[in-house]
Each structure stands twice: as structure tokens, then as C-alpha cells.
Amino acid sequence: MxxxxxxxxxxxxxxxxxxxxxxxxxxxxxxxxxxxxxxxxxxxxxxxxxxxxxxxxxxxxxxxxxxxxxxxxxxxxxxxxxxxxxxxxxxxxxxxxxxxxxxxxxxxxxxxxxxxxxxxxxxxxxxxxxxxxxxxxxxxxxxxxxxxxxxxxxxxxxxxxxxxxxxxxxxxxxxxxxxxxxxxLTPLLTGERDWQRLSGIALEVALSFFKNDKKIREYQDSFLFTHFGFSGPAALDISRHWAASDPKDKPQIVANFLPGQSALSVKEHFQIIQTKNQNRLIRNILTEDLKLPGRFVEVILRKAKIKPDQTIGKCPNEERQVLSRLLFHYPLEVRGVYxxxxxxxxxxxxxxxxxxxxxxxxxxxxxxxxxxxxxxxxxxxxxxxxxxxxxxxxxxxxxxxxxxx
Ligand SMILES: Cc1cc2nc3c(=O)[nH]c(=O)nc-3n(C[C@H](O)[C@H](O)[C@H](O)COP(=O)(O)OP(=O)(O)OC[C@H]3O[C@@H](n4cnc5c(N)ncnc54)[C@H](O)[C@@H]3O)c2cc1C
Missing domain, CATH: 3.50.50.60 (FAD/NAD(P)-binding domain)
Incomplete structure (x- = not known):
């Protein structure tokens, strides 16, 4: 026209x-x-x-x-x-x-x-x-x-x-x-049932595309879990890199679910909370302070093997480190593009x-x-x-x- x-x-x-x-x-x-x-x-x-x-x-x-x-x-x-x-x-x-x-x-x-x-x-x-x-x-x-x-x-x-x-x-x-x-600009497919069950949940993420462990591109935008995988602008933007990649180059998409924060700032926040209120639930810190969606937090805690009723006072360093790694560097299981x-x-x-x-x-x-x-x-x-x-x-x-x- x-x-x-x-x-x-x-x-x-x-x-x-x-x-x-x-x-x-x-x-x-x-x-x-x-x-x-x-x-x-x-x-x-x-x-x-x-x-x-x-x-x-x-x-x-x-x-x-x-x-x-x-x-x-x-x-x-x-x-x-x-x-x-x-x-x-x-x-x-x-x-x-x-x-x-x-x-x-x-x-x-x-x-x-x-x-x-x-x-x-x-x-x-x-x-x-x-x-x-x-x-x-x-x-x-x-x-x-x-x-x-x-x-x-x-x-x-x-x-x-x-x-x-x-x-x-x-x-x-x-x-x-x-x-x-x-x-x-097409959605990504996953076989990970945990993520599929979060269908409809959206959050801001930074997605990085890696080839042979080298970061090629990063997109920060909103991200949507769907019943088949991942959609929303961040997933759509990164899809061309996945679709064009050769499996020999070990393509990988890594999610940072807290793009506005750093692992250090979250660690310090946990320490401050611990001194103030030992009994505060990890789950509530993630949803209330870090504004992560409740259903997403349930999944990420399960993946980190942290009990839903775990308090900050009783959460050992190793668990905190695993949680931090999952929140800031989660390798998504991607099976292909839609x-x-x-x-x-x-x-x-x-x-x-x-x-x-x-x-x-x-x-x-x-x-x-x-x-x-x-x-x-x-x-x-x-x-x-x-x-x-x-x-x-x-x-x-x-x-x-x-x-x-
Ligand atoms: C769901 C969706 C959302 C999008 N949102 C945006 C957005 O918000 N912003 C943005 O920048 N881009 C967006 N895009 C991308 C954008 O729509 C396209 O890049 C753009 O329309 C391309 O324009 P085009 O004229 O080259 O092709 P098209 O818009 O695909 O038009 C091609 C036309 O050629 C006709 N045609 C094809 N073959 C023949 C033939 N042999 N004989 C006669 N006619 C033929 C087709 O009928 C069609 O009408 C979106 C795309 C989709 C699918």
C-alpha cells in the first residue's frame, strides 16, 4: 500500500x-x-x-x-x-x-x-x-x-x-x-511441565542467548509462560537466534528473572531481613519485596529444593546460593520454536x-x-x-x- x-x-x-x-x-x-x-x-x-x-x-x-x-x-x-x-x-x-x-x-x-x-x-x-x-x-x-x-x-x-x-x-x-x-519473533517451545503449568503468568526478564558458552545477545522485556512454552516480547525477540542456530554450537537461552537486581543486592537484602525478622518466609520475601508472581515463586522454590514454609532464619547459605543461581541464571529447556x-x-x-x-x-x-x-x-x-x-x-x-x- x-x-x-x-x-x-x-x-x-x-x-x-x-x-x-x-x-x-x-x-x-x-x-x-x-x-x-x-x-x-x-x-x-x-x-x-x-x-x-x-x-x-x-x-x-x-x-x-x-x-x-x-x-x-x-x-x-x-x-x-x-x-x-x-x-x-x-x-x-x-x-x-x-x-x-x-x-x-x-x-x-x-x-x-x-x-x-x-x-x-x-x-x-x-x-x-x-x-x-x-x-x-x-x-x-x-x-x-x-x-x-x-x-x-x-x-x-x-x-x-x-x-x-x-x-x-x-x-x-x-x-x-x-x-x-x-x-x-515466534514463541519458544518447552517440555518442562513446571513452566507449562504457569501458563498465563507474565514477568519482566532478561533472556540471554549463548553459543558455545559465549553470550551473543540479550533482550530485556516482558515474558509470558504459556501451555506450550514461552512467549512475550523477550522470548519472541530471542527466537530468531534459536531458530538460526546449529545444535553443534550448543545454543542455550538463559533467563534472569530479576533483571532489575543483582545477585549481590538480593543477598544483602536477605541479610538485612534476617537481622530484622528471622521468621519471615523466603516465599514472602520473593513475592512481596522482589515482586515475583506467587505461582512462579512456588515453582522456583521447588526447583531450589526449598520448602514453602522455609524461613529466612533457617535457610542455609547453600540453599540461598542455589536459589540465587536459579533466579539470575536459569538455563531454559527449549525444544524449538513454534x-x-x-x-x-x-x-x-x-x-x-x-x-x-x-x-x-x-x-x-x-x-x-x-x-x-x-x-x-x-x-x-x-x-x-x-x-x-x-x-x-x-x-x-x-x-x-x-x-x-
Ligand atoms: C501477529 C503479528 C503482529 C505484528 N505486529 C507488528 C507490529 O506491531 N509492528 C511491526 O512493525 N510489525 C509487526 N508485525 C510484522 C508486520 O506485520 C510485517 O512485517 C509487515 O506486515 C510486512 O509487510 P509486507 O507488506 O512486506 O507483507 P505482508 O503484510 O505480509 O503483506 C503481503 C501481502 O501480499 C499478498 N500476497 C502474497 N503473495 C501474493 C501473490 N502471489 N499475489 C498477490 N498477493 C500476494 C498477501 O495477501 C499480503 O496481503 C506483526 C506481524 C504479525 C503476524
């Missing part, structure tokens, strides 16, 4: 009439916008840097973010009637708190600019002959020719929304390389090295452009994936129209 809007707008600026057609498999376009950000749509972030993304070249990403920045995104949405509000986390959401506002504004703008929207069309064939592209669906009930094509078919996540990977085959038909894909059905984004995709960063044009075929998640770029939680889609869509839409003779 951003690509189509920019293309139509650029055609007006250039005073060169161009017919812009927006095709989509689904009858209703923009499914992912509606489900995004808990149906509030996290449109962008206060600060977006190449290090917020995985996949292709940082240089490429930096250029694209400069060409169409988060500030430009905020301005663009303001112009089309969507006021964005900054939250303390750095995330921008529409003032209405409704993703529908974002989708409605984009659809309204496409209509205003004369973009022809054709839904229910799944393009399965894309060829080029004598400077014209030919697009067709599987049962030949639809065909179209055009001077330029922008492929914005997304990745493989939530395939029911329409992003089923057909776009990759269309790109491969022009010689483009597909960098191996895997689900990212997969594309619940992945907010697809890692991998069309190789950026075959795309021109100045224009989003294919280096292999004149007139072919790319934008969005189809490319080998995936962002972390926080509005980064949409920013990538808006930025690349804008650059591609503008360049595609400027390239028309």
Missing part, C-alpha cells in the same frame, strides 16, 4: 500519468496491520537503527532508513489523517489505539490517488517480454501487463493472511537468490545483494522492484518491521514511477 501510494503520488509530481494497480491474494487487504501490536498497530519506533534488524547488509538498511526515516513515517501518517503517539517504551501507536485507523487511512489514500485495488488475485506467474511484465493467476482468470512490478508479497509467517511464499518463486523466476528462511503459524516475521528472504539500495530495483531485471518482508531483513519487536515495510515501499514506489519512460 505504501509503495502504491508513493508511486501514484510521484506520478502526479512528475505530471506523467501512470496507472497503478495493487493486487492482493486476499479479498481483504492488510490483515497483518489489523492483527499487529495487539490490534493497536505499533507503526514505528522513536529510534530505528540497522542493529535493530537481522539479515542483510547494515549499509543497505542504513541507507533505506535515511531515505524514509521514522520521522518521515510519522509525517506521512499525519498527512493521511493518522496521529501517532509515542509511548514510554519508544513505540509509536495511533492515537486511536486501533490498527483499523491505520488500515483505513492507507486504503483511503490509495483510493484518493486513483490506485486500482484488485483483491482476490493470487499472482502465480510473472514473466517479462519486450520490456513488459505479464502477471497471471493460476486459473488464468486474471492477467495484466505492466512496465514495472514491485513485489511486496511478504514472507511465510501467518500464511492464512496471504503471505504464503509465492512471491519468492516469482522472484526466483528472474534469477533472484532466496536466503534460507526461518520463523522469527514456527510460521505464530511467527510475527520471517527471517531470510530475497538476497539484498541483488537489489539496489538507492532504488529497491532488482540488479538482475530492469523494472522489477522489491519492498517489505519478502527481503532478507527481519526486525525485532517494536515497530521495526513496519518501518522496514514503509521505508522500502516508499523508495520502491517512487523509483518505479521515476523509471517509467
Amino acid at each position: 505504501t509503495a502504491a501510494i508513493t508511486a501514484a503520488h510521484q506520478a502526479q509530481i512528475n505530471a506523467k500519468p501512470a496507472q497503478i494497480v495493487l493486487l492482493d491474494t486476499r479479498e481483504k487487504i492488510g490483515a497483518k496491520i489489523l492483527m499487529s501490536g495487539g490490534t493497536r498497530c505499533n507503526v514505528t519506533n522513536r529510534e530505528v537503527k540497522p542493529s535493530d534488524f537481522g539479515g542483510g547488509s547494515s549499509h543497505f538498511i542504513r541507507h533505506i532508513l535515511k531515505a524514509f526515516s521514522p520521522e518521515a513515517t510519522i509525517e506521512f501518517f499525519k498527512k493521511i489523517g493518522v496521529e501517532l503517539v509515542l509511548e514510554p517504551s519508544g513505540k509509536f501507536f495511533p492515537k486511536t489505539n486501533s490498527a483499523q485507523t491505520v488500515l483505513d487511512a492507507l486504503l483511503h489514500e490509495t483510493k484518493q490517488l486513483g490506485v486500482s485495488l484488485k483483491t482476490g488475485v493470487r499472482v502465480t506467474k510473472l514473466t517479462k517480454e519486450n520490456n513488459l511484465f505479464y502477471l497471471e493467476n493460476a486459473d488464468h482468470t486474471f492477467n495484466l501487463s505492466s512496465h514495472a512490478v514491485i513485489l511486496t508479497t511478504g514472507g511465510l509467517s501467518y500464511p492464512a493472511t496471504g503471505s504464503d511464499g509465492t512471491g519468492y518463486s516469482l522472484a526466483k523466476g528472474f534469477g533472484h537468490t532466496l536466503i534460507a528462511t526461518y520463523p522469527a 514456527g510460521y503459524q505464530k511467527a510475527e516475521v520471517t527471517a531470510g528472504g530475497i538476497d539484498l545483494s541483488e537489489v539496489k539500495f538507492q532504488t529497491m530495483a532488482s540488479k538482475l531485471t530492469d523494472g522489477l522492484y522489491f519492498a517489505g518482508e519478502i527481503l532478507d531483513v527481519d526486525g525485532r519487536i517494536g515497530g521495526f518491521n513496519f518501518q522496514w515495510a514503509w521505508s522500502t515501499g516508499t523508495v520502491a514506489g517512487r523509483s518505479a514511477v521515476n523509471s517509467l519512460k
